[in-house]
Structure formats: structure tokens, C-alpha cells
Amino acid sequence: MDNGALKNLDKKFIKYYEWVNQNKDLLLSVEELEIFQYHWVRFAVSLGLLDQYYGNKEISVLELGGLDASTKLISNYFTKWKISNYSEDLRKSDWNIKSNEFDLILNMEVVEHLTDQYVEKTDNPEYCYDYNGKFIYSGVINCLLESNRILKKEGRMFLSTPNGLSYLNMHKMLLGDPSHQWLNHIREYSIDELTDLFAKTGLKINNFECVEVLCADWDFSYIDKVLELTNAKKENRWSNLFFDISVREKNKKEIIIKKNTFSANKLFDHSIERNLLDKERELLNDKNTVIDLKQKLQNEQEMNAQPTEQGSIIQEKNLLIKQKELQIKEINQKYEASVSEYNRISNSLGWRLLKPIRFILKLILRR
Amino acid sequence: MDQKIYENIDQRFAKYYKWVEENKESLLSQAELEKYQYDWPRFALSIGLMDKYYGNKELQVLELGGEGVSTKFLRAYFPNWNISNYCDDLRQKNWDLKDGQYDLIVSMEVVEHLSDVNEDHFEWNASFLYSGLMNCLEESNRVLNKKGRIFLTTPNALSNIHFYKMIIGEIPHQYSPHVREYTYEELFGVIERMKMPVRNYECLEALCVCWDFSYITDFIKESKGNSKNRHSTLFFDLGVNKVK
Numbered sequence: 001m002d003n004g005a006l007k008n009l010d011k012k013f014i015k016y017y018e019w020v021n022q023n024k025d026l027l028l029s030v031e032e033l034e035i036f037q038y039h040w041v042r043f044a045v046s047l048g049l050l051d052q053y054y055g056n057k058e059i060s061v062l063e064l065g066g067l068d069a070s071t072k073l074i075s076n077y078f079t080k081w082k083i084s085n086y087s088e089d090l091r092k093s094d095w096n097i098k099s100n101e102f103d104l105i106l107n108m109e110v111v112e113h114l115t116d117q118y119v120e121k122t123d124n125p126e127y128c129y130d131y132n133g134k135f136i137y138s139g140v141i142n143c144l145l146e147s148n149r150i151l152k153k154e155g156r157m158f159l160s161t162p163n164g165l166s167y168l169n170m171h172k173m174l175l176g177d178p179s180h181q182w183l184n185h186i187r188e189y190s191i192d193e194l195t196d197l198f199a200k201t202g203l204k205i206n207n208f209e210c211v212e213v214l215c216a217d218w219d220f221s222y223i224d225k226v227l228e229l230t231n232a233k234k235e236n237r238w239s240n241l242f243f244d245i246s247v248r249e250k251n252k253k254e255i256i257i258k259k260n261t262f263s264a265n266k267l268f269d270h271s272i273e274r275n276l277l278d279k280e281r282e283l284l285n286d287k288n289t290v291i292d293l294k295q296k297l298q299n300e301q302e303m304n305a306q307p308t309e310q311g312s313i314i315q316e317k318n319l320l321i322k323q324k325e326l327q328i329k330e331i332n333q334k335y336e337a338s339v340s341e342y343n344r345i346s347n348s349l350g351w352r353l354l355k356p357i358r359f360i361l362k363l364i365l366r367r
Numbered sequence: 368m369d370q371k372i373y374e375n376i377d378q379r380f381a382k383y384y385k386w387v388e389e390n391k392e393s394l395l396s397q398a399e400l401e402k403y404q405y406d407w408p409r410f411a412l413s414i415g416l417m418d419k420y421y422g423n424k425e426l427q428v429l430e431l432g433g434e435g436v437s438t439k440f441l442r443a444y445f446p447n448w449n450i451s452n453y454c455d456d457l458r459q460k461n462w463d464l465k466d467g468q469y470d471l472i473v474s475m476e477v478v479e480h481l482s483d484v485n486e487d488h489f490e491w492n493a494s495f496l497y498s499g500l501m502n503c504l505e506e507s508n509r510v511l512n513k514k515g516r517i518f519l520t521t522p523n524a525l526s527n528i529h530f531y532k533m534i535i536g537e538i539p540h541q542y543s544p545h546v547r548e549y550t551y552e553e554l555f556g557v558i559e560r561m562k563m564p565v566r567n568y569e570c571l572e573a574l575c576v577c578w579d580f581s582y583i584t585d586f587i588k589e590s591k592g593n594s595k596n597r598h599s600t601l602f603f604d605l606g607v608n609k610v611k
Contacts, residue, residue: 084428113493119487133480164539170530176593178524178550179539184494185454190538226586232534340371357535363405363574 007217009041016051017044020073033070042213042240043070046108047077052132053207053244054156055079059103060152064090064110064143074106090146091117091139097150099251105147107159111194112185114139131344135187137197143305144201148247157203157245163210164188166239167220174223181239183213191236198245202252210236369407375576376408381416384411387440394439401437409520409573409600410437413475414444417518420567420604423447426470429510431457431477432501441473458484458499460506473583474519478503478543478554496548497557504561508607516566516606523570524548526599527580541574541599551596558605567604574599 009017020043036043058080063071066087081104088095091114106121117138118128147157163169169179169188180188189197192209196283198205212218220237227234368388388490391400403410425446430438433454441450448471453462458481476554481499505556507517522541529548535537540548551570558565580597587594 067398115483115495135482135546136544164534165536169539170533173525173533174587174590174592176550176552176595177523178553179529179533183553186493186495188539190536192536193538193543222590225589226583227534229582229586230534233536360531360575360578364528364532 008212009044009216010211012047012052013041013048015213016048017041019077020044020047023073024075027072028069034074036069037150038214039069041216042109042160043073045209045211045213045240045242046070046158047073049207049209049242049244050074050106050158053158054104058082060084060101061104061106062086062097062102063106063108064147065108070106070108079167090114093117093142093146095146095150097146101148101150103152103155104262105151105155105157107143107147107157109160109162111143111159112161114143115186117142140197141175141201144197144203145252148202148250148252151247153247153250155247156206157243159243159245161194161241162188163236163239163241164190164193165237167212167223167237168215168218168239170223170237171220189241191241194241194243198243201246202247202249204248205243206246209242210238211242212238214239215218299308368600371577372408373465376411377571378557380411383415384408387411387414390440390443392445393574394443395436400437405574406436408576409476409508410440412571412573412600412602413437413518413520416439416602416604417441417445417568418571420518421471421516425449427468428471428473429453429464429469431472431507437473437475457481457503458547460502462506462510464510466509469511470515471517472511472517474503474507474517476520476522478519479548482546499546501561502556504558504563508561508563511607513607513609515607517563517603517607519605521554521601522548522574523596523599523601524550524553525596526574527578527583527597528575528584528599531574531580544570549601551601554601554603558603562608562610564606565603566606569602570596570598571600571602572598 017040020040022051024040056078059082061078061081061083063074063083063085065085067085071083071085075081086095086097089111116136151157162185164179164187168180168181172181173179191208222307223237225236227237373381373384373388382408387410391407395403417426425447426445426449428441428445428448428450430441430450430452432452434452438450438452441448453464455463457477478500481503483496483498483500484502485496504517511517522545526541528541529539532541551568555565582598584594586592587597
């Protein structure tokens with residue numbers, strides 16, 4: 001057994017690692033042993049987490065992707081599970097599986113291989129740019145939506161995928177290689193990107209772990225220096241992400257819009273920048289409404305000044321005017337409150353420190 | 368003109384930047400000025416390099432992608448060029464154009480938008496196969512004449528801004544809807560496979576011209592990484608594969 005890989009591995013996974021090591025030669029073919037030679041830690045961590053989350057109960061399980069080493073190991077470890085495989089194109093809508101069928105879906109190392117849905121060439125003049133010029137996540141979204149459909153209401157999904165922001169990716173980039181863990185992956189996702197995708201497909205995260213499975217004996221501490229220098233987060237920098245997912249909203253229907261309106265820019269969506277921008281916009285709107293209302297009031301007063309109006313109508317109008325004056329007062333109060341809030345945030349130290357990030361975001365999101 | 372960018376841009380291209388700044392308002396619409404407000408350095412660098420490589424001669428030029436801001440700039444700066452556009456799907460084979468009719472193909476910020484075209488993606492081990500990009504280069508090679516050239520620009524996947532985004536935990540792409548952002552080596556590998564010679568090549572900062580990335584540069588040096596090609600954009604000048 002390779003002790004190097006165990007050096008940084010969490011102790012709770014060691015017994016699974018040993019199990020994999022003892023059984024792999026019996027269960028797998030020589031070819032598979034060759035292909036998966038760098039995957040034993042990942043299998044061990046997956047087994048450990050599956051055991052922790054679901055245990056060896058009698059449940060119906062669907063594994064996405066063909067029957068391979070992971071299926072063999074899992075079916076031998078969890079003897080009570082009824083495992084089937086789905087090896088069709090996961091990007092195509094309407095999988096040939098009934099709804100509400102499974103207790104558990106194993107979605108291991110799959111999503112990073114999904115391109116966008118294949119779109120037939122059409123005569124639409126905008127076809128090239130709008131339909132295929134951009135990565136719109138339609139393949140992944142379809143896979144998650146179909147998983148949502150075929151899961152029982154209480155069903156769960158176990159999803160593992162490489163971490164696009166891992167130490168390993170940064171290490172490769174420093175050496176001058178592309179930041180992909182494996183160049184043939186379509187996309188390696190960041191946690192924020194995936195969280196966003198789950199939210200869009202009616203799923204939610206129950207448990208989450210980020211574990212080093214590829215370079216468990218490597219020392220990446222030198223990268224911490226640059227993270228410390230920029231006050232960036234050190235958490236979740238290991239090579240693989242493991243999610244335990246449940247269904248939040250059954251049969252969610254996300255219409256995959258072929259034009260690029262899908263934004264996975266989570267950081268931007270939830271940053272102070274965005275809140276401030278929204279606030280600015282609200283302020284502007286409020287200002288406009290105040291001006292509008294004042295003008296309307298003036299117009300109505302002029303109308304009322306005309307002697308031809310009947311008494312009752314004038315009374316009604318006066319009431320309306322009073323109501324609107326109240327509304328304006330409220331809006332003015334809101335406006336003042338939001339101005340002071342805006343000033344408070346924009347003068348705070350944190351906001352000023354964020355200036356470079358704001359600038360870069362503006363650069364990046366300019367299109 | 369933004370004086371700060373003017374001072375920080377590679378001084379070989381300062382005069383082109385000045386030209387872009389002086390002419391953009393007369394050439395472009397308000398919406399375009401708004402949309403491309405961060406792209407002026409990139410246009411300046413591209414025009415500068417094209418001036419250096421090809422000059423204002425009488426050339427048959429094909430620009431990949433629809434007619435847009437870049438076309439307007441090219442028409443204004445290179446009045447002798449006869450520019451046409453091709454805005455059909457670039458990933459498919461058999462473009463609707465005759466063989467060998469162009470002297471120059473301009474492919475600015477296009478290749479990062481080309482996805483694969485294999486419908487049987489899953490049979491190919493669900494990998495990224497570069498088939499869209501390869502078809503595009505092959506067809507470009509076909510419609511160019513024997514002395515033809517390709518001017519190709521694309522974001523650099525090794526740039527400082529990428530690394531910065533990884534540090535702060537953002538999606539590790541210059542722009543997340545890009546299908547694939549390439550490194551020099553990766554793109555060079557594909558070009559080599561097409562047997563097209565790289566005549567000239569530059570990696571220049573066109574996005575964060577005024578940014579101080581010195582802490583990243585220092586860190587890369589300190590950790591004995593590869594500090595080559597760390598600017599935001601790759602510019603290639605390619606020849607044709609004469610064997611075809």
C-alpha cells in the first residue's frame with residue numbers, strides 16, 4: 001500500500017482506502033487496474049461518504065455512466081443496493097426512465113464531461129452566434145433536471161467532480177499548463193458555479209466535502225502565501241468536490257434559453273457591489289416616481305382650480321391628493337434611509353478595500 | 368483619451384491607441400461605444416500588429432464573425448483592404464466560399480467561442496476534441512491562397528487575470544460563456560497538427576493595462592513557475608499549409 005497517499009488523507013477514510021486496496025485486485029480486470037491507477041483515493045473517499053450519508057440499506061440506485069470500476073467496487077461494498085446504470089447521452093432531454101423511480105443517483109465524475117446540448121444547424125441567421133457561440137450550461141442543466149425528475153421525492157443524489165479552483169489547478173497554471181486537472185474535461189467547475197446550477201434545477205445541497213484525492217501526498221503550502229497576501233479564502237482548495245444533494249422542488253422546469261441570458265457569476269450576484277448597484281437603481285427609480293407624483297399633483301391641482309368642477313369630485317380629488325402626499329412622504333423617508341445606508345457602506349473600510357475587485361469585475365463583465 | 372492606459376500600454380502601440388481613441392466616436396454608435404468600452408487597447412494592439420504584418424496593401428480580406436465594431440475600424444484604418452464577412456457556423460465543414468480566394472483571414476476573439484461538433488460526443492469518451500476549432504482552421508486554410516495569412520487573437524488562459532480570479536474564488540475564465548480559453552501551448556499544438564506555420568506571435572496585455580499584477584509575477588518567480596505568456600491576449604500571425 002502506498003503510504004504517501006495516506007499522509008494527508010482524513011483519518012475517517014483510511015479504512016475505506018484499505019478496503020479498496022485489498023479488494024481491487026480481485027474485483028477489477030488488469031486493464032481497469034491500469035486505467036484507474038490514480039483513482040484509488042477518490043474511490044475510497046466516495047465509498048466513505050456514501051457510507052456516511054446513505055449506508056448499506058435496501059435502496060434502488062442509478063449510476064450515471066457505463067458499468068465500470070466504480071460500479072464494481074460500490075456494488076461489492078454496498079451489497080444491499082440494487083444498482084443499475086444509465087449510459088445514454090446525458091445531454092439529451094427525456095431520458096428513457098420513469099419519473100420518481102430511484103432513491104439514490106450516483107453522479108460521479110460526469111458533469112465535467114458534459115458539453116452543451118447538440119443543436120442542429122438551422123437557417124436562422126442568428127444560429128451561429130446565439131445558439132453555439134457561448135457556453136450556456138444546457139447539457140449540465142438537462143442532466144440535473146432529469147435527475148430531479150427520476151428521483152423519488154425523498155431521493156438523494158451523490159455528485160462528485162473536480163474542483164476548478166483547487167491547489168492542483170493553480171499549481172498547473174503556475175507551471176504554465178492549462179489549469180484543467182485533465183485537459184479533456186469540458187469544464188471544471190467552481191463551487192459557486194455548481195451551487196448556482198443546483199439552485200436553478202430545484203436541487204439543494206445537504207452535505208458537502210472538498211477532499212484531496214489526486215495529490216494526497218503533495219505539499220501545496222507555498223500557494224497559501226499568495227492567498228494570504230491577497231486575503232483570499234484558503235478553504236475548499238482540494239482537488240475534488242463531493243456533494244450530497246436532495247430535491248428541493250420536484251419537477252422543476254428550467255427552460256434552457258438558447259440565447260446567453262444564463263449568468264453563473266455568483267460572486268457578482270451576491271457581492272456588495274451588486275447590492276449597491278441595485279440600491280442605486282432603486283434610488284433612481286424612487287427619485288423618478290417622486291418627480292412624477294409631484295408633477296401629477298400639480299396638474300391635478302391646476303385641474304381642480306377650474307371652477308367648472310363639481311364639489312364632490314373636488315373632494316374626492318383632494319382625498320387622492322392627500323393620499324399621494326402621504327405616499328411621497330414615505331418614499332422620501334425611504335430615499336433618505338437608503339441614501340444614508342449607501343453612504344455608510346460606501347464609506348466603510350471593507351468597501352474601499354474592495355475597489356480593485358470592483359474594477360476587475362467591471363472589466364470582466366463589460367460584455 | 369485615457370491617459371493612464373496611454374502611458375501603460377506597450378509604447379509600440381501608443382499611436383494606434385491614440386488613433387482608436389480619436390476615431391471611435393465618429394465611427395461607432397453610442398451602443399457600441401458602451402458595449403466595447405474596455406476593448407480599446409485590444410483594438411489598438413490588433414490594428415498595430417496587422418499594420419506591422421500586412422500593411423495597407425490591396426488585399427482580399429475575410430473577417431470571421433458578423434460585421435461589427437472591428438470591421439468598422441479595419442475599413443477606416445486599412446482603406447485599401449477589400450473586407451468581407453463570414454458569419455455562418457464556423458465549426459461546420461464546407462463553408463460556402465470558393466477555394467483560394469483570400470489573402471488574409473482576420474479571426475479576432477472567435478476561436479474561444481467554438482465548441483465541438485461531434486454529435487457522438489459520448490462515444491469519444493466525452494472529451495473535448497477541438498473539432499470545431501480544427502474545422503475552422505482547415506476551412507480557413509482552404510479559402511486562403513498560397514501566400515495567405517491568418518491573424519488570430521484569443522484570450523490567454525494562463526493570464527494573470529485568470530490566476531487572480533482563481534485566487535479570489537471566481538469562475539476561472541476571463542469570461543465564463545467562453546467555450547474554451549486556450550493557452551499558447553494548447554493552441555500551438557492544434558495549429559501544428561494542421562501543419563500551419565506560426566509566422567509571428569505575441570502575448571500582450573489588452574485587458575488590465577493599468578493593473579499592478581507584480582505580486583502575482585513575483586510569486587510565480589519565487590515559486591519557480593513559468594513566467595512566460597502571462598498577459599491577457601494571444602496574437603497569432605499564421606501562414607497556410609501549402610500541401611493542403
